[in-house]
Amino acid sequence: MLSISPKSQNMRRTKEEAEQTRNAILEAAVDVFTEKGVARATLEQIAKAANVTRGAVYWHFKNKTDIFMALHDELHRPFIQDLVDGLENTDDDPLESLKSYCIEMVTRIEDDLYLRRVLSLFLLKCDYTGSLQVCQERTIDARREKSEVLSKFFEKAQSRGTLSADLDPKTLTLALSCFIRGIAMEYLENPDSFSIREEAPKLFNVFFRKWN
Amino acid sequence: MLSISPKSQNMRRTKEEAEQTRNAILEAAVDVFTEKGVARATLEQIAKAANVTRGAVYWHFKNKTDIFMALHDELHRPFIQDLVDGLENTDDDPLESLKSYCIEMVTRIEDDLYLRRVLSLFLLKCDYTGSLQVCQERTIDARREKSEVLSKFFEKAQSRGTLSADLDPKTLTLALSCFIRGIAMEYLENPDSFSIREEAPKLFNVFFRKWN
DNA sequence: GACAACATACATACATGAATGTATTTTAAA
DNA sequence: TTTAAAATACATTCATGTATGTATGTTGTC
Incomplete structure (x- = not known):
């Protein structure tokens, strides 16, 4: 501090x-x-x-809301942006690199104490009613952007034959988004219930197991 | 009202x-x-x-907290209990019935408007700091109970050979919990982004696809 | 480069409203 | 008659926002 x-x-x-x-x-x-x-x-x-x-x-x-929004701008959105960047800078086997990126990302939640506090703040320690609603609306845009990047990954995997063509990239994207979100929520809410560092590889092995 | x-x-x-x-x-x-x-x-x-x-x-x-806790007792915990009951009353193919139960359950979030409001209340419209912390601690017990029931499902599936023996039921349970939680969160936060009724079957098809 | 004029970065003091909790009162049920 | 189920009235607290004070940094001017 x-x-x-x-x-x-x-x-x-x-x-x-x-x-x-x-x-x-x-x-x-x-x-x-x-x-x-x-x-x-x-x-x-x-x-x-x-x-x-x-x-x-x-x-x-100006007031408390202004502080919250400043934090939101400086911390939350860059986090999502960082995620997008990390996704764009991979070019070998799409699914495999996506998997390891996911593992890396959620593991950071356990290892990076500051990130943990900030995520906990935005996901657990506030409700987005009233004056904070605008913040949430802004992240919706960032999330859609994130989803589009994810989609491209699955499409690329399909064009390379790593992924069955009858699976909808949109569905997989939604599934992965929900999965990641759930992992983050469950861990942040009760960090003692499991260790992300230990479980993340197993969890994403379950999600990314043979697709074709 | x-x-x-x-x-x-x-x-x-x-x-x-x-x-x-x-x-x-x-x-x-x-x-x-x-x-x-x-x-x-x-x-x-x-x-x-x-x-x-x-x-x-x-x-x-007594006060606002007392009202919240009354709601919590009357609505949230029965919901989880209902979930546990629903899980216990299935005896045919474990994974298949678990899957359809999951689909049914999350679909209710879209169809049952009152359930939606209540879930939104407990998951989105409050933070469990201060006097509301006790509520959260209580649900942790209910969640562990839920997890134990889920685990039994995967164990049963393994003993019947529907599920590869080298997959850890604990991991699968955690994965499914996170997945469900994430679906609920993403939908409640932005109900217009997708339709649970349409997507839930696809999502759980992804999760429950061939395990062995 | 010195100095006035002004702006900046706060601290302090104050006014206000809003929500809370409690004390008191009212009315009819038991 | 007593007491339950409220309504009403009141006191207090507490956070907020704003107004004001103040000392110093900054900048243009000569």
């Missing part, structure tokens, strides 16, 4: 220091949001966790 | 009328919770939706 420089209070910061403050607030927000839940988290708690006052928070952000 | 009998306000009700009032409050709570989200919903809104005052609400329930 970033902590702003120990200037005696109420001294004007330089541009870089201000940027640091902004980041500290965002990081503090992740902590407070995941601990209290977005709805129950107060700006006072976030400010305190970032070692600033609510004044600083209101300087950098 | 139940509406209590049109007695001129402030008349004492009979026991049955009181029970009706309680139910009206619970039904109103489902509506308000799903529309506003549990955190943003107020007791005033719930009372108004049930055609009573906050006084009635506080007579029947």
Whole structure:
């Protein structure tokens, strides 16, 4: 967690220091949001966790929703984008590389503690009613993009004969999306119930077993 | 939505009328919770939706958490129990009956509007931080019970030779749980993105395709 | 390069509303 | 008569947003 420089209070910061403050607030927000839940988290708690006052928070952000959306933009969408990129940069056996990419990706959820917190925040610690609805609508676009990339994988596999032609790529895409989502949800909700690192290879072996 | 009998306000009700009032409050709570989200919903809104005052609400329930837990007990856990029962009452080809049961179950999510609202409420419209944490802990037990029933299915299939012996029933159970969860989440979050009624058979055909 | 003029980056103080919980009252059922 | 099932009234808390203060960074000007 970033902590702003120990200037005696109420001294004007330089541009870089201000940027640091902004980041500290965002990081503090992740902590407070995941601990209290977005709805129950107060700006006072976030400010305190970032070692600033609510004044600083209101300087950098309009309100709680604005903070959440900033996090959403900076963390969630890049995550999906990263996923898309990872999918596009594979060119050998499509299904095999897709499989190992999936395993790698969900394993990161267990290994990368920060990713885990952030995903938990967006998937578990908030509901997208009210002012947060717009965030969800934005991710829908990103998800459709993701689905299109996935589809191409299955199509490529079909054209190479690795995948039976009578299976619908759209269906497989939907199935895989649901599967990944379910794994993430079940793990985040109860991380002690199973180890992704151990189970992910088995799980995706089940999903990607002989298709033709 | 139940509406209590049109007695001129402030008349004492009979026991049955009181029970009706309680139910009206619970039904109103489902509506308000799903529309506003549990955190943003107020007791005033719930009372108004049930055609009573906050006084009635506080007579029947301690607070908002108490209402939520009552709903949780009356709706969510029976749903899981129903699932367990449905699984136990099949005795022919285990995998085939498991498959059709899965299809039936998720299809209900699209067809049964009330089920949809309730599931949406518990899966999407609340976060289980703070006072709602206990609810989540309770479902964890129910889920483990569900998993054990599922496991037995795969074990039975193995003993009958329908399922390769080198596949771990535990893994298959986890996979199926995640898959179902993911389907429910994706659909509830964006019901327009696909039709469960059309896709469920295809999806579970993918999952349950030749195992041996 | 010094200095005024201004903008920036906050902290502090305050006003407000909204939701909650409780205390009191009302009416009729038991 | 007592008590259940509410309605009504009230006090309190709490988070929010905003207004204001303030000291310093920044920038144009000479």
